[in-house]
Amino acid sequence: MRSLRSRLRLILATGAVVGAVVLCVPAVLGFSGVIGWTEAVTLTLLGLLCAAVGALGASVLLLSRRMGALSRSVTTAMDAHSRRIAETLGQDRLENVRVLEGVHERFVHLQEHTLPRMNREIRNAVTVQGRNDYEQQVAWTELREHLDTATFMPPLRGWAASPDVLRVLVRHIDRLRPELVVECGSGASSVWIGYALRRAGGGRLVAFEHDARYAELSRELVAAHGLDDVVEVRHAPLVETASTTVTVDGQRLSTADRWYDTSAFADLEGVGLVFVDGPPKATGLQARYPAVPVLLPRCTEDVVIVLDDAARDDERGLGDRWLDEYPELHRVEEAAEKGAHVFSRKGA
Template identity: 55%
Template sequence: MRFLRSRLKQVAAVLAAAAAGVAVLAALAATGVLSWEGAVLLAGLGAVGAAVAGNAWLTVRLTRRVSTLDRRIDASARTVSEAIGTDRMEIVKSLDGARNELKRVRAQTLPKVSAEMAKAVNLQGRNDYEQQVAWNELRDFLRPAPFMPSLRGWAASPDVMRLLVRLIDERRPKLVVECGSGASSVWLGYALRRSGGGRLIALEHDERYAELSRQLVRDHGLDDIVEVRHAPLTEWTHPAGGDEPARTQPWYDTTAVEDLHDIGLVFIDGPPEATAAEARYPAVPVLMPRCAPDAVLVLDDAARPDERSISERWVADFPELSARDEAAEKGARVFTRTAL
């Protein structure tokens, strides 16, 4: 608006000057100083002169504007060039950093990762081989049915099952208790049948899974040897002793084992780890008073931190227990009683 007002004032001034000039020429012509033709000619010359002057003025203004615009364009171009130059420098620095990191990875990380992968692959390969060997030895020794439930994964691994079968063959226990049930219950049933007698009581906290285990036992014709008992998890209280207060945690309902005596072998493979911290600890305080003097207890998954802690607590809380580790995929620890 300010620019428009300025231009209108300039145009009004020019028009006023032109009108004044025409009025002067008309007065001169009227008084006879100039002829009308001369007055008209002078007016035309004045209009041409004014147009030329206006054009010159506009040219000067345009030239100034162009110069200003040119300077602004130059300044903007320098700014853009500097910005591009800075960005290019940053890009170059980033690329250099990436190249250096890639060199470091090639020189340090890749060899380390490759070595760790090779070690893991070799270890897995040895484990797979050992489990296959143990599986074949179990089948050759027990001569079970052609279609046996698979081991490993959630189930006990073949190597720990081979350890249990060997203990059954050496000790001929009359009563075996298993904390947990499933594929291992069938394999242990075959081991007891081969040893010439004995019973297996498997404790299972999940009622649906207990029925599945019973059906598996029936399918193999082992229900005269193996009994799967549903023992839901209930609160078990560890009595206070020394500086330790009484503590409670979930474990199998102890009424499921009240009729058991002279247990010769205990396989501790439950409750599941997610049940509680050190979920398997109550097995020894609950079952050992019901065990024979020469009973053996086997803890599966002994390589896990929780099970290592449980093992240490058992040995500390029950001085008559001694422990030894057995090589197994998931770790196994065997506990026996020693004379005090």
């Protein structure tokens, strides 16, 4: 645009010069008498008109050329922009194709590998759960028939002990006829153990519970089954105890620093069976470990210690510690839903 304005100024200047010349010539001829003043004025006007027409024509020609150049520039820019758009669209299309190929590959992997694996895992889980449910139903039925319990018994499994581990306990009660059974924890299992001791013809159970409210509920449950003379539920709050450091998966970790108040165990002697089902896991790492150090000196030579939830790594780890620190013990792993490890003295 700046170049166009410069050229227009040049044309106007040239037209002005030509116009001046045109005006001068007729005037000079008129003054010299060669032509009359009427002819001089007419020639002057014709000259001015021709100059204006010439200037206008030159301007139109220049503008036409400039418009042509502008059109070519716009066309070139449009072509470049179109190419950029086409390239961008092509890249987007290529990226979309790659994304779709990736989605297809994942779909194929999902269809050929993930789904069949998940299907196998679900079938296995359902099979295992079905087998566990069947085994617990069998154990429940056997316990009911063997112990001749009340019609309505407290439910098992979940937070409570499972029927299969109680079956292990009842089997040892029938064999050992212990005078004293100790349970770390209380609840439904306390009632079932009470029935087993009554059937065995003697012995009593002392169950230790860290939660005062739950201890009261356990007492009420025991009383509802008329087992007050067989089962005693003691409140033993968790208090500070010595902690140690153990290696778990290559890491040095501190064990739980709370356990039952040992003063509640002071009068116990001649313990023939110990059921370790507490404190709860949330207490800390290997929270159930102190059961053997505290109770083993108060036990009979043929004592049996049953550790519940032994399928968990935490319980297996503390069981390993028991064996390392008390070499007179040996361990038998019972098939149970949550895992059950039975410890006894060698040769007993």
